[in-house]
Amino acid sequence: MNGSSAQKRQVYMDHAATTPTHPDVLAAMLPYFTQEFGNPSSLYSIGRRVRKAVEGAREQVAAALGAAPAEIFFCAGGTEADNWALKGAVSAHRSRGSHIITTAIEHHAVLHTCEYLETQGVRVTYLPVDRYGLVDPHAVEDAICDDTIMISVMMANNEAGTIEPVGAIGTIAREHGILFHTDAVQAIGHLPIDVEAMHIDLLSLSAHKFHGPKGIGALYVRDGVAIERFVHGGAQEKRRRAGTEYTPGIIGLGAAIERACTDIEGHAARLRRLRDRLIDGVLREVPHSALNGHPELRLPGNASMSFAGIDGEALLLMLDAQGIYGSTGSACSSASGEPSHVLTAMGVPPRLAGTSLRLTLGEVNTDEDVDYVLAVLPGIVERLRAMSPLSA
Amino acid sequence: MYNETVMDHFTNPRNVGVLEDADVVAETSSPGCGDITKIYLKIRDNRIVDVKFQTLGCAAAIASSSMATELVKGKTLEEAWTLTRTDVADALGGLPEPKLHCSVLAEDAIRTAINQYRIDRGLAPW
């Protein structure tokens, strides 16, 4: 490899942010833009053919979760699914109570929805996590009140990568007759999911996190669980989510989830090996670096680390200049100007949270990618530290 | 998000490092985001003849320090005192709105250094 081609190497390690649509997924979608463009609600043949394809995709999503197809409702992605689950359950169960239990480390799609619900008179308990980002199921149980209607705990955290004890929490919710929602946006294709065994009543997912298209997702709603409609209008999705279906997206979601959930264990084992090489290499090569999150109970592709004495945004942009794409919990790079709420909830001091870098691996990453990051990253950290007033 | 000038001053910062024979050194930090900037000035006949900086911070903070040191180099203390965050941001061709607070540090550090220099010489701070 000559110098210039070495510099042009591109290493995408931000799969928790989004993933490229897989060519097979795109190929499955394309006919539904042009030839098979019919409205699935139309009674004539091209409408009926598209209806059949949409229902096929619903079966694919259901199969990935151990659910029945009638329990899958397509919507515009993870954010809408989270909004719908929380607002819809609160409206449908208001007569039973007005208390929700969630955690301090949820995605903003859950947290900001809860904050909105608080303005509408709902009480919300935001459970703390330990230094690994783990929610304690006993704390969930202790937080239950007479008027608790819902527990919402994510299956795996998008920043720290920590995998939550969702099965244990689901069991507690079921014993108390309380709805259990989980944001599984980061988990699909990385962790085996069974809504029956885990006692999940509502589950959010989003196609673009597993090589499907952006702007399409689904909410699983257990049969018999009442949830108010969120988008009002036509009779689509059994009158629960109005609007002409984004049919190419739905087909893409179905194709992507089937791909992602074929051989989850093999895929996860491959990612885990690369991730551990990356983490071990970085922690070895870079002094004063530390892993964020749990050493074992973490998403197979997640390497979130802090580098005391530098700023995460500066690190991210220096890596970008070398063709490496990651993300950071730096306050300076967030719109709010606050360091990551996830890392601070884990007890990471705000200043250290601001030094964090999240690299999330996906199926396209190779050993060479890991080698390249290990060759580039330590030097960048050293250079940034040398620029810092704390260095001398 | 950043323009080419900002990225240039971030990836190839001018005047970065320690000035061993500095006449005055000052450090300021941003309570919000935790960015820190340290400025070293060498002053002869009321003129900044050399300047260096060290910054722990985001790209905007590093680029602002780099540009601010370029702008005050060779200037009299009176001229350097008038440097504002707007001058620095303008010279960089603009900074994103949420990043403007990061450009304050260099200006603050330079002014703190100038006043310290005056105090050291028994003069009233500006």
Ligand SMILES: Cc1ncc(COP(=O)(O)O)c(C=O)c1O
């Ligand atoms: C845990 C989690 N929940 C929800 C979302 C939002 O999903 P979407 O981008 O499909 O709206 C994301 C993605 O950013 C996520 O990581």
Ligand SMILES: [Zn+2]
């Ligand atoms: Zn900053």
